[in-house]
Amino acid sequence: MKMVTAIIKPFKLDDVRAALSELGVAGMTISEVKGFGRQKGHTELYRGAEYVIDFVPKLKLELVVSEDRVDQVVEAIIENTRSGKVGDGKIFITSVDQVVRIRTGETDEDAI
Amino acid sequence: MKMVTAIIKPFKLDDVRAALSELGVAGMTISEVKGFGRQKGHTELYRGAEYVIDFVPKLKLELVVSEDRVDQVVEAIIENTRSGKVGDGKIFITSVDQVVRIRTGETDEDAI
Amino acid sequence: MKMVTAIIKPFKLDDVRAALSELGVAGMTISEVKGFGRQKGHTELYRGAEYVIDFVPKLKLELVVSEDRVDQVVEAIIENTRSGKVGDGKIFITSVDQVVRIRTGETDEDAI
Amino acid sequence: MKSTRLITLLGLLATPFSVLAGNEGLSGANTAWILTATALVLFMTIPGLSLFYAGLVRAKNVLSVLMQCFSLTCLMSLLWLIIGYSLAFADGNDWVGGLSKVMFAGIGEDTLSGDIPETLFATFQMTFAVITPALMVGAFAERMKFSAMLIFSAIWMLVVYAPVTHWVWGGGWLANLGLLDFAGGTVVHITAGAGALVAALVIGNRKGFPGTPMLPHNLTLTVTGAGMLWVGWFGFNAGSALAANGDAAMAMLVTHISASAGALTWMTVEWVRFGKPSVLGIVTGMVAGLGTITPASGFVGPAGALVIGISAGIVCFYMTQLIKRKFKIDDSLDVFPVHGVGGILGTLLAGVFASTELGLFSGQGFLKEEITSIGQQLSVQATGVAATFVYTAVVTFVILKIIDAVLGLRVEEETEISGLDLAEHEERGYSL
Amino acid sequence: MKSTRLITLLGLLATPFSVLAGNEGLSGANTAWILTATALVLFMTIPGLSLFYAGLVRAKNVLSVLMQCFSLTCLMSLLWLIIGYSLAFADGNDWVGGLSKVMFAGIGEDTLSGDIPETLFATFQMTFAVITPALMVGAFAERMKFSAMLIFSAIWMLVVYAPVTHWVWGGGWLANLGLLDFAGGTVVHITAGAGALVAALVIGNRKGFPGTPMLPHNLTLTVTGAGMLWVGWFGFNAGSALAANGDAAMAMLVTHISASAGALTWMTVEWVRFGKPSVLGIVTGMVAGLGTITPASGFVGPAGALVIGISAGIVCFYMTQLIKRKFKIDDSLDVFPVHGVGGILGTLLAGVFASTELGLFSGQGFLKEEITSIGQQLSVQATGVAATFVYTAVVTFVILKIIDAVLGLRVEEETEISGLDLAEHEERGYSL
Amino acid sequence: MKSTRLITLLGLLATPFSVLAGNEGLSGANTAWILTATALVLFMTIPGLSLFYAGLVRAKNVLSVLMQCFSLTCLMSLLWLIIGYSLAFADGNDWVGGLSKVMFAGIGEDTLSGDIPETLFATFQMTFAVITPALMVGAFAERMKFSAMLIFSAIWMLVVYAPVTHWVWGGGWLANLGLLDFAGGTVVHITAGAGALVAALVIGNRKGFPGTPMLPHNLTLTVTGAGMLWVGWFGFNAGSALAANGDAAMAMLVTHISASAGALTWMTVEWVRFGKPSVLGIVTGMVAGLGTITPASGFVGPAGALVIGISAGIVCFYMTQLIKRKFKIDDSLDVFPVHGVGGILGTLLAGVFASTELGLFSGQGFLKEEITSIGQQLSVQATGVAATFVYTAVVTFVILKIIDAVLGLRVEEETEISGLDLAEHEERGYSL
């Protein structure tokens, strides 16, 4: 199994989720993160001075999927997050040795 | 070494920590995450309309442990989080190439 | 490629980022986490009683870098976070199978 | 005694411009209460209404709402000084006041309006001119350009609010008809409500409405603001007696009763329909109860207020559903169904429960001697409602269309997505 | 002059029902101040107390607390109109008022109570009837069913609060004994405190208490609420003079001094014991100081208030420890040790520092002519304390047991774990 | 009539100590308003100013700021009772009051000050003695030791605030010169501003200043506090008339106008310079407008207030830049450039716009008969400004240096990094 980790722009979440649902991928864990990268942050005004805030709020999606679904999933994420503008995000794929569903004790593919 | 990542219901944390402490596993890093999966979210009322909020608040526990302790740790987590109800959570096990303790520079098993 | 995950004290972030920038490593994803470990938490007063809060606020830095830069990066992080006091943090290194830059579709080294 | 009160009221409300030298004729007691009431009404807008609204939007727009309410407070105050007060309260014709009080000309420390200083009356009224445009902020929240909002509100206050105030309280045609509007059912709530409805229609729905849930980001702010609104409303309604006497006390009592009844009613309707009573529901019902009692507050008794509050809870609840769910109009924070509908309902019910012939439900009687039946009074009330609504709606529409053509009303889509706080004000609400 | 004040006070507090026509006999100045004071006391509950409590619970229950306080405000107000005021203040016997003022019968705009409108007196008192049950919310926070809470509070107000008010302020037996309770040490704080203690015992501890720390989720709310409580308390105590005069001014001064002294004392005790002064500590000491001065506020001088405030800080601190740490009773937000104990302490100390024979520490004297020594007054005070405490405790116990049997008092365990906000109200406090 | 007012004012402000028996001579109306005003000024500090400041610091220090403001409220109140009031207002010499009113000796319920109870006058003034040191908290926020802060403020109030109050309002030398300071431009704002500047210099910059941006953690608190400050300021300025009359009403009006103008001006300057109007900008401009009108509020008319407000917005904006960006002085929440500079500017402009010879921009005239030209009055005003500034700065410096030597002013570096909330108070602001 693989862990697909995607860093995306927050407002794209709904589209991504819809697309993944269609693929039958419902399980996912999401965190709010701060991204640093090529995309510029923003400036903030504070009593007559401007400050550059260089992080950008992002969402990190973590999905464990069986190997044969990785490409589909990556495809679906890209399709729904790509705008062509800097900061669209990244996808990382890593290997997962084992998965357990706590409720049943099922493991690996059965547990996803 | 392995990274054990557990997604659990927030209110189980104290029990899990107690059990892990007994095993002598004290180090752990925790994040608040939003889970999507089989477990249903909740509805929210908003001025005469009901909305379905489909994520569920979860905790993500990350523990790096030596390989021989993985089973023990997984066992302890399961024991203290399993209620048999949908949404008890998942455990993912992945490999860690190297660990460093910043304070001392110790690496791998010594660094955990 | 490798994922370098560093758990550090929050106020060290600026130094770490400066050092990484110098190395030409600009991309990074950061989460706020709670750390449990050797470092003691703090006590809190609440109407005439003191409670021990045993977690410590930490930042988790995640950086995907090409294998040949791992050592440099680890070095830079250590240099800028080590105080010699308990709780300086940990670094974990794991393998990444694949990286995609959503905007362009570039993969792996090109995508970092 | 009733006639004494009538005369006092007419004297105070419609033509408050007698000028006396020194402190002769000044009532220290009434002055003390109206000084306080002025503070209370300002408190309704900042921070009351501001927080009420701010909690209801998404976190990325929280400051934009606070900024809109705050800047309106400042801008409307200056406009009121410069010309608004004169248009509303200077001698004029049936439709609008003259220019004799521009820049508060001729109003010194010793000038009286009734038995309080005219500076005080004008400042008290200033706080009404502040809150009325601020109420509309809820309609176009989360998407209107800040600059367009300022210009719109400035023009609106001068061409809608000030003249309507003159009609009702400045000796204009509705005053002459004998319209009962004690504290602003037409002047404040119908104008704000109608303006809000038109603004929501002209500006259009928020991106994603009504599919995406756009839930309140911080209900503690909203409930805080609600409490402040309730407290401040004592100044609004009981202050409109312009005296510290039995009228003011009764106005405070009925205000309180209607707020309580509106709140509990809305909560109960929700509880029955959805199985849960919500805190947003109860505070919204409170606002409905308060808006509805406003025009009636100096005329009805506590039993009448109970009926008014209950009606407010039910009617405003269903109107909210209708506008948002059925008609899918994104009057984002429900200004029209709560304030506009409340104002209409209250203005009509004032014509009923002011009657002295309803036994337990009796009020203090009608203002005009010629009016002797509920029917007669109701037709005056309906005239006031209709005229205010139509005039406001048409003029609001025209102002907005012109501004849209010249400047644009709405922020860029990208700004709407990322939030107005950063894009329009370069600030973030929270960094916890 | 003292006797004049005595008569005025008795006249105002105990039998405020003279009826005069027109505005004759009305004091505009006193009316102005009591209109304001009424707004201030409402402000104490919404948003004051609501925020104070809301900040102290865990984030998952923040709205449930706000909802409980808000709905009680509404419900108690209507009940007060319908029957509560009559039970407390209509002519009756030594124990309870009659039904002659049901629905404020016979109270028009011109009816006076003393020299202020009776509607105003009744509305002012209404705000007291609101805050008293709201205080008890702290005892059963985070676990009581919303429906059970409403029913309990409604019954409690009618069978505990209204009669006790009659005893003390409505011409009942404690008034006749000469009990000193200027603004509600017995009527408000002892009833709320005793009710809270019994409720905590009957409902039982929160799951996890006392092992798991259940820390405040947002102390900025609590400190905000604390400031509002302090400011509002000026209306509570100085308003209880029912006049804008030297009595009111002195009441305001001693209230302020006791609050300051209570706060600094609690902070100091904490600083000494734990090495750190906490902001929750200082505001809790403030509440203790305010609760304790309440019954004494019209009778003592500033030096007496200083002693009262310091005593409050020390005694309430240790009682909080005792109840929660020693007896492990989960009176969750410490209503009994702060309000109940404060009310008892203050009622007793009023009997001391009202004396005119304490030099620098003298007060304004006792109310009843027959009472000439501190000892005599103290025994009256002790009688009042004991009677109020026992009566409240017993009746509260009975009400709760009945509701528990019929409906259940406590939410399901799962609801308690996930939080009352979502389960009882389908809302979340924050989504930042 | 002008001379009547002059005499009243002098009577009230400078020598408010006539003692009458009973309620003879008491004005209920004035008492009603000053009771209210006292509540409003307390409200400015808790929670107004506290929230305003708390929102501006980083989340890790939010409670420390709330704690500082709250503890100062308590401590200054007790000190005022014990000796501060006497030093400021008891008969004394040109420089300081005597000890005859220590512990409010000789002040009973019936003692009057002018036509209000002296207890009330003293309590009203107490709230001024509270807010002045609290204003300085902004200068040394996020790094000063709590214990040192308490000791510093206590000494400062007695050796700086109380004497300067005596100079200006207690019959001292500046009063005799004919200084115009209606509500505290010198007494409150210049002393706080000068103290703040010196404190920032002595304590030194926060670690990381000015490189690291230290942005507000919760602007909703700041805007809430801003609204409360505005409302409370009505009590501050209009209350300083010590009467419910035309003076008070005019003071309220000009206060409101200056606040509005200051706010919009600051917003506009920002908009022009940075392309964005910010909510922190507009509320800061409001505070500047309010601070600046304070000394002038009883003397000028609305057109004068407009000019004063606009000047405040511009001058305070640029002074903020100057101090922080150019001189790199970490007066963390800009107390000096906003309050100090505002106080100076307002004290000077009061000398201009009080003149009755400016046509539309005229005010109510100067206080002292000998002063007949703006030039004469301005030189008195400049003397008052300079004397207050220099005296405050020097004494503040000395106090701080002594405390630094004995106890240390600043927390450990580690505490500064981890935040004062946990280290100094063992609490966290939020756990959401």
Ligand SMILES: Nc1ncnc2c1ncn2[C@@H]1O[C@H](COP(=O)(O)OP(=O)(O)O)[C@@H](O)[C@H]1O
């Ligand atoms: N090397 C990296 N390691 C981890 N996360 C990264 C890395 N580079 C970028 N990111 C994450 O991806 C986000 C988008 O990257 P960015 O460089 O801004 O845009 P793009 O991917 O379009 O070039 C960043 O905000 C950050 O969260």
Ligand SMILES: Nc1ncnc2c1ncn2[C@@H]1O[C@H](COP(=O)(O)OP(=O)(O)O)[C@@H](O)[C@H]1O
């Ligand atoms: N494929 C997945 N990848 C990542 N996280 C998952 C995945 N499936 C479930 N999760 C996480 O596990 C949690 C529990 O999963 P859920 O399907 O609701 O219950 P159960 O595991 O009992 O079947 C989810 O809320 C989500 O955070």
Ligand SMILES: Nc1ncnc2c1ncn2[C@@H]1O[C@H](COP(=O)(O)OP(=O)(O)O)[C@@H](O)[C@H]1O
């Ligand atoms: N085994 C582990 N797995 C995951 N995270 C860990 C582990 N041990 C420690 N950590 C993280 O590293 C942080 C620092 O560890 P700690 O033991 O306190 O100090 P040190 O590394 O200096 O010995 C912890 O707060 C926690 O977030």
